[in-house]
Amino acid sequence: MTVEAKGEFTPVDPGFEARVRASFARQAVMGSFGAQLAQVEPGAVAIAWPFRADLTQQHGFLHAGILATMLDSACGYAAYSLMPADAAVLAVEFKINLLAPAQGERFVARARVIRAGRTLTVCEADAFAIQDQGEKRIAHMVGTIMGVRDNPTLAG
Amino acid sequence: MTVEAKGEFTPVDPGFEARVRASFARQAVMGSFGAQLAQVEPGAVAIAWPFRADLTQQHGFLHAGILATMLDSACGYAAYSLMPADAAVLAVEFKINLLAPAQGERFVARARVIRAGRTLTVCEADAFAIQDQGEKRIAHMVGTIMGVRDNPTLAG
Amino acid sequence: MTVEAKGEFTPVDPGFEARVRASFARQAVMGSFGAQLAQVEPGAVAIAWPFRADLTQQHGFLHAGILATMLDSACGYAAYSLMPADAAVLAVEFKINLLAPAQGERFVARARVIRAGRTLTVCEADAFAIQDQGEKRIAHMVGTIMGVRDNPTLAG
Amino acid sequence: MTVEAKGEFTPVDPGFEARVRASFARQAVMGSFGAQLAQVEPGAVAIAWPFRADLTQQHGFLHAGILATMLDSACGYAAYSLMPADAAVLAVEFKINLLAPAQGERFVARARVIRAGRTLTVCEADAFAIQDQGEKRIAHMVGTIMGVRDNPTLAG
Numbered sequence: 001m002t003v004e005a006k007g008e009f010t011p012v013d014p015g016f017e018a019r020v021r022a023s024f025a026r027q028a029v030m031g032s033f034g035a036q037l038a039q040v041e042p043g044a045v046a047i048a049w050p051f052r053a054d055l056t057q058q059h060g061f062l063h064a065g066i067l068a069t070m071l072d073s074a075c076g077y078a079a080y081s082l083m084p085a086d087a088a089v090l091a092v093e094f095k096i097n098l099l100a101p102a103q104g105e106r107f108v109a110r111a112r113v114i115r116a117g118r119t120l121t122v123c124e125a126d127a128f129a130i131q132d133q134g135e136k137r138i139a140h141m142v143g144t145i146m147g148v149r150d151n152p153t154l155a156g
Numbered sequence: 157m158t159v160e161a162k163g164e165f166t167p168v169d170p171g172f173e174a175r176v177r178a179s180f181a182r183q184a185v186m187g188s189f190g191a192q193l194a195q196v197e198p199g200a201v202a203i204a205w206p207f208r209a210d211l212t213q214q215h216g217f218l219h220a221g222i223l224a225t226m227l228d229s230a231c232g233y234a235a236y237s238l239m240p241a242d243a244a245v246l247a248v249e250f251k252i253n254l255l256a257p258a259q260g261e262r263f264v265a266r267a268r269v270i271r272a273g274r275t276l277t278v279c280e281a282d283a284f285a286i287q288d289q290g291e292k293r294i295a296h297m298v299g300t301i302m303g304v305r306d307n308p309t310l311a312g
Numbered sequence: 313m314t315v316e317a318k319g320e321f322t323p324v325d326p327g328f329e330a331r332v333r334a335s336f337a338r339q340a341v342m343g344s345f346g347a348q349l350a351q352v353e354p355g356a357v358a359i360a361w362p363f364r365a366d367l368t369q370q371h372g373f374l375h376a377g378i379l380a381t382m383l384d385s386a387c388g389y390a391a392y393s394l395m396p397a398d399a400a401v402l403a404v405e406f407k408i409n410l411l412a413p414a415q416g417e418r419f420v421a422r423a424r425v426i427r428a429g430r431t432l433t434v435c436e437a438d439a440f441a442i443q444d445q446g447e448k449r450i451a452h453m454v455g456t457i458m459g460v461r462d463n464p465t466l467a468g
Numbered sequence: 469m470t471v472e473a474k475g476e477f478t479p480v481d482p483g484f485e486a487r488v489r490a491s492f493a494r495q496a497v498m499g500s501f502g503a504q505l506a507q508v509e510p511g512a513v514a515i516a517w518p519f520r521a522d523l524t525q526q527h528g529f530l531h532a533g534i535l536a537t538m539l540d541s542a543c544g545y546a547a548y549s550l551m552p553a554d555a556a557v558l559a560v561e562f563k564i565n566l567l568a569p570a571q572g573e574r575f576v577a578r579a580r581v582i583r584a585g586r587t588l589t590v591c592e593a594d595a596f597a598i599q600d601q602g603e604k605r606i607a608h609m610v611g612t613i614m615g616v617r618d619n620p621t622l623a624g
Contacts, residue, residue, distance in 0.1 A: 369496075371556070
């Protein structure tokens with residue numbers, strides 16, 4: 001049930017980590033939600049963030065869309081870590097299954113690449129609530145990410 | 157391409173609109189993002205919200221997770237509008253296809269029920285950027301929502 | 313609830329219909345299941361097929377994978393109808409919601425394009441059981457299709 | 469990348485394997501396609517089947533819908549293995565990502581439960597082409613399965 005990539009991917013850009021971190025820093029929504037990059041490996045990224053009462057749904061749990069935000073960014077950056085330095089990354093589609101209520105003080109989204117293609121990359125990701133007794137998986141995502149190399153209006 | 161339900165559903169709870177509006181008001185994330193319920197019909201709900209620079213991804217567009225937040229709430233309330241008064245609503249899963257960059261000053265998410273079952277309801281929804289020359293569809297969602305009637309920890 | 317494309321797409325290849333029909337004829341599985349192309353319009357395709365007891369699941373209904381087969385081909389050809397004459401078409405991903413048991417003598421899958429992009433096309437499709445009193449929707453699909461133009465091992 | 473369940477589930481019905489095998493035997497489509505149950509563990513099922521030229525798409529690969537058929541049955545039976553003896557199982561929805569062409573002489577679909585709930589079970593599954601040099605992953609599925617206990621028209 002681990003989602004760590006096990007060294008199966010070799011990045012084409014040795015500067016992948018700095019590139020991922022710079023792009024993450026440009027995602028204003030990550031700062032707004034207090035999210036941090038917790039791990040950047042070739043083909044695997046983790047994002048951690050705290051509970052926020054202003055981001056909840058009607059039962060007081062984190063809204064599923066907030067989980068989707070973190071899982072989608074984690075998937076996008078896992079894909080981006082394997083792309084060439086001049087690529088931009090766009091989410092094509094994703095699917096999320098909600099497995100348990102998003103209850104907890106802190107959360108982590110872990111994504112890994114399951115197929116790295118020339119144009120399209122497929123990732124899977126899990127969100128966990130961090131609890132005293134360990135982590136509880138609360139959501140699962142599968143997503144498709146496109147690498148774009150010829151669009152001057154997009155950068156990183 | 158319209159997503160209006162055309163009177164095909166009859167709500168079992170005549171007070172469905174007040175019930176939807178009360179639950180929406182309890183979703184703290186909706187207020188945080190400046191979202192408003194723009195339409196509540198039996199089996200169809202629209203949510204409108206403004207662009208917010210603090211909710212953007214690395215290219216300055218709204219993050220896909222924000223679209224997912226609005227589309228998921230629209231789907232959930234479209235399903236909830238057809239449920240009995242004592243039901244709570246939980247998202248089971250959803251899938252989103254991103255069709256165009258989320259650029260614009262204002263946005264709307266429109267959801268409608270495509271199957272209302274005893275336990276599970278299936279909805280589809282579209283997000284549009286509102287522009288001078290009309291609306292542009294930017295995302296499409298299909299989601300499954302569960303009605304829960306026997307869980308004392310959930311209300312509305 | 314109609315899934316007809318309403319003249320919103322103009323095919324770049326005026327020979328699109330012959331091209332779709334020729335590719336469909338090469339899908340051996342379509343002939344094996346008795347399926348026929350019932351409609352070919354720019355951006356919209358319908359496939360009809362009969363019930364077959366040898367394609368059922370444990371309750372005697374058509375297996376969901378048979379619905380997926382027809383819906384996926386319908387989506388693929390709806391996308392293919394809008395592509396240039398030298399393109400090949402590959403399914404990237406699809407999601408299907410099962411709405412009712414696949415009971416009936418005859419079935420039809422209707423697909424339409426909801427976004428035609430340079431590389432990726434998004435389609436939605438519905439499967440219906442044809443009954444005395446009309447059609448009953450039994451499944452809904454959303455799928456992503458890639459057009460490939462530079463792969464010599466693929467044709468049509 | 470393994471999809472084996474690691475003893476994390478305890479079946480409520482000690483006769484789960486015979487029950488799964490009996491239901492599989494009633495899926496006419498499995499026999500029609502030459503499929504066999506290759507593994508039945510609590511929360512994990514594998515189905516193996518041969519290439520068949522009459523089930524191909526236009527490029528001569530197995531049609532994606534055939535992969536969906538096998539992955540969906542594998543998911544359904546992985547879920548079913550954990551259900552009580554009087555339950556029936558229905559597919560609610562599934563999503564499949566196609567990762568590589570379905571080329572090969574033999575294939576296997578491996579599914580495992582990632583969440584077993586009272587009403588809904590979530591599974592993931594992978595399809596592999598079996599090659600001289602090992603297995604190649606060709607498709608990934610995530611699906612939701614409902615257990616039904618009060619429907620007299622369904623059995624197993």
